[in-house]
Amino acid sequence: MLSASQFILPARPFRVPRIGTRSEFRSSYFKNTPPIFYQQNWSVYPVWKCYNCLVDIISLLQSKPVLIGIHLGSAIVGIDAFLWLLGKLKDNSGSQKSRIVTAGIGVIAFIASWIAGGYYYVVYYGTIVKPVIKSGVAPWVHNIVMETKEHIFLFIIPLSVTVFFITLLEKDDIDRLKIRNIVLWLSGGIAVLGLLIGAMGFAISAAARWGVIN
Amino acid sequence: MSNNKPKLVISSAYASIITIVFVVVITIWAELSVPLKDWLKIFSGHHWTSKSIFSVLLYAVATIILYVLPNKHGQDRLKTILEFLLVITLLGVIVITLFFTGHHFQIF
Numbered sequence: 001m002l003s004a005s006q007f008i009l010p011a012r013p014f015r016v017p018r019i020g021t022r023s024e025f026r027s028s029y030f031k032n033t034p035p036i037f038y039q040q041n042w043s044v045y046p047v048w049k050c051y052n053c054l055v056d057i058i059s060l061l062q063s064k065p066v067l068i069g070i071h072l073g074s075a076i077v078g079i080d081a082f083l084w085l086l087g088k089l090k091d092n093s094g095s096q097k098s099r100i101v102t103a104g105i106g107v108i109a110f111i112a113s114w115i116a117g118g119y120y121y122v123v124y125y126g127t128i129v130k131p132v133i134k135s136g137v138a139p140w141v142h143n144i145v146m147e148t149k150e151h152i153f154l155f156i157i158p159l160s161v162t163v164f165f166i167t168l169l170e171k172d173d174i175d176r177l178k179i180r181n182i183v184l185w186l187s188g189g190i191a192v193l194g195l196l197i198g199a200m201g202f203a204i205s206a207a208a209r210w211g212v213i214n
Numbered sequence: 215m216s217n218n219k220p221k222l223v224i225s226s227a228y229a230s231i232i233t234i235v236f237v238v239v240i241t242i243w244a245e246l247s248v249p250l251k252d253w254l255k256i257f258s259g260h261h262w263t264s265k266s267i268f269s270v271l272l273y274a275v276a277t278i279i280l281y282v283l284p285n286k287h288g289q290d291r292l293k294t295i296l297e298f299l300l301v302i303t304l305l306g307v308i309v310i311t312l313f314f315t316g317h318h319f320q321i322f
Contacts, residue, residue, distance in 0.1 A: 114266075122260045151237060154265065154269050155233075155303055155306060158234070158273045159230055159299070165222050168223075169219050177220065182293060182296045185300055
């Protein structure tokens, strides 16, 4: 005779792989059921729970929407930081410490954007997105826009680190060395380059969407 | 003013110029030379990852070497090198964009 519990609870406890990682985050009712070993050894149950939670966090960070979100969100923070620095330098306002912190946030944000975007590009873009764009209405978007975007992104880190080093100079030294204007241009240039790369990313996403529709 | 800070900025600016030129050259060279692109793919699994690793290493190593070298730069050198960095960045963006546009239309 069938009972409802057979359809609610798993016949055997669901085993979460202990070494292998899942490429996608997936929510499951059964994933929180510990393996038999851990059920029989409740003293190590917190270890399993912690490991399971860690696997979920890693899987979540590796998922496509989260990677894109980190890539774009971090880039926006980086662009805003260098625009903010531009304003501070132009008005000669803010303490030296605040300039260092602003430029530091910008550098860290661009590095995060680079890592997240790079992981997405290497793991998912080539196998999933690129074929859609290449067979869609605008294959040139990959050949010109994506190829340009992925390479000029590599300019941003050295540029932003250089501007970060400039913020280590005292305000008086920046004036004495007569570099205020050029630092304004560099800081603004980083923001413009980030915005340009963002616009390119939008064109790539649009080409992929239209590639799927058509 | 500590003399180390302007020297650090100059070293970083020079290293950035070297890195940007490297990225432009290796990108164009790899598109025109299949063996080079294949080697970049083999090195790390993806040509872009290899370029990223090399560019970061080049920037870091060049900055450290230029900073450690006992060269004395004039104070006016800082402004000139930062202007040069801005120009090289702009040229790098233009060259890469034009190259991939021309490559798409099979001009080269």
